[in-house]
Amino acid sequence: MTNVHSVVNQGFGATIRAINSIECDGGNTGEMNDRVNIYQNYCNQFGVSPGDNLTC
Template identity: 60%
Template sequence: MDIGFDGLRNPEKVAQDAMVSFKTALWFWMKNVHQVMQQGFGATIRAINGDECNGNRSDVVNNRVRYYKDYCNQFGVNPGNNLSC
């Protein structure tokens, strides 16, 4: 109920209502990702896609890191340390 609807009883509302979808994404980011951003991109991978970090999906993690570094390069920003989980 943090964002004003009961997602357990009405999960399809996330797909049906753009505002609920946006609020859900923002809620997830603030509850799970925001606090680990200073730990590096690898920590955000772990927070969002933790199952990829168990070693079974190193190809997927490597692709995420490659894309991230490419985007950082395009924007002229340093990708930082701790890029992989």
């Protein structure tokens, strides 16, 4: 398991890169977009801002 504490303040895209870097830089754009959409949906349900830098 990858520790993402050092990148969590850099946005959701940085956590995607730390955990699933293969999705970044065109590796699997569809999966990355699905992950961002799910994250945004959860944020909306909890009434919190998803922040900036959502993609990697």
